[in-house]
Amino acid sequence: MDIFTLTNKNGVSTKITNYGGIVMSLNVPDKTGQFGDVVLGFDTVEAYLKPHPYFGALIGRYGNRIANGKFTLEGKDYSLAQNDGPNSLHGGLKGFDKVIWDAKPVDTPDGSALELTYLSKDGEEGYPGNLLVKVIYTLTHDDALRIDYTATSDETTVINLTHHSYFNLAGAGNGDILDHDVLLNAARFTPVNETLIPTGELRPVSGTPFDFTQPAKIGLRINQDDQQLKFGLGYDHNWVLNSADGGLALAAHVSEPGSGRIMEVWTTEPGIQFYSGNFLDGSNVGKGGKIYQHRYGFCLETQHFPDSPNQPNFPSTVLKASQTYTSTTVYKFLAA
Ligand code: BGC
Secondary structure (H helix, E strand, C coil), rough: CCEEEECCCCCEEEEEEEECCCEEEEECCCCCCCCCCCCCCCCCCHHHCCCCCCCCEEEEEEEEEEEEHEEEEEEEEECCCECCCCCECCCCCCHHHHCEEEEEEECCEEEEEEEEEEEEEHHHHHHCCCCCEEEEEECCCCCCCEEEEEEHHHHHEEEEEEECCCCCCCCCCCCCCCCCCEECEEEEECEECCCCCEEEEECCCCCCCCCCCEEEEEEHCCCCCHHHHHHHHCCCCCCEEEECCCCCEEEEEECCCCEEEEEEECCCCCEEEECCCCCCCCEEEEECCEECCCCCCCEEEEEEECCHHCCEEEEEECECCCCEEEEEEEEEEECC
């Protein structure tokens, strides 16, 4: 297990390990120019070997949930580990967040980068096909962490890769995220059942606590008497992004008034899971001994919709042997 440090010309830096492709730190300036680490995590790679809720990790082969850990592909039934109640979550018992990736630092005109590759063998965690995955993290000179994913398989399979950093723009461990203002470029979301599996409906956010089409504080409506918020114990849902042509488009804009830090999320994906850290409960002692309490971080996981292999009306997550999977997400930082 190694740690790689990427730094750009403005002094922005990130530490990434080849264990799970985990982003261990991300230091960006606030409005006074003061740098702060805006992702939750641990000081050492070894600390990530203990159970933790996917801090900073790459997620695959299938990010988010697959109902009852089952799906059918080309007439064959597949069974996955049920590691989240009755469902399969984030690739199973040993997903891409817990494997060692081959790592190669590279210099690019956009900034320094880390190229990670991993061969997920046919049958690993129950999925068909030898899947060769490449993920490139680039820390660009315009203060963005760009993630380019590509993958090919020798058999038809399903794939949904994402990244699971928990952000706190006031700095990791410096309080909860309820005062952050969030905008999501999405007019609809995918409501879920009590085990967080989508019902199949694409529901308009208008008039609900899920309307982030104008910036709103995470804490403003999070405790409203709303069945979807109760199922998620807060926000833990997939929003249907307005831009659906596969081009890189703005998905989210988050700002934190105290620090003035701003994060934009751009993606080629059709969906984004906005998770408000509802399961954080103080049991993880993070960097510098800081304790991660309830809602001390939020995730914005760009993705295809949860349970797509069982939802014929959702955009497809099927990857055929002749195809190349590609996906790009950019987390860009500013301060004002
Ligand atoms: C899921 C949450 C889960 C968290 C950490 C998120 O992507 O949506 O339900 O608790 O990951 O496990």
